[in-house]
Amino acid sequence: MHHNRDAVVLLPLIPAVALVATPWLPFVNTTELWFGLPAMMVWTTLWALAIVPSLAAVEWRRTRRTDVRSEEEAA
Numbered sequence: 001m002h003h004n005r006d007a008v009v010l011l012p013l014i015p016a017v018a019l020v021a022t023p024w025l026p027f028v029n030t031t032e033l034w035f036g037l038p039a040m041m042v043w044t045t046l047w048a049l050a051i052v053p054s055l056a057a058v059e060w061r062r063t064r065r066t067d068v069r070s071e072e073e074a075a
Helices: 002-010 014-021 041-075
Strands: none
Touching: 002 041, 014 041
């Protein structure tokens, strides 16, 4: 069970690394357009939006674990 918690905590690293690596990714750092917008803008927007559910998963897991501990202590 400890390993599952660690995996969820690391989940926000995926969008963070993708955002930090943006300038060095050749398929993103280009003049081509994606959906009529610069590729870098689309890439950054998608990963910035991906941070929200990843942080929500970490928070949900943290509060769920706290609730389980509270129930165990009450019993």
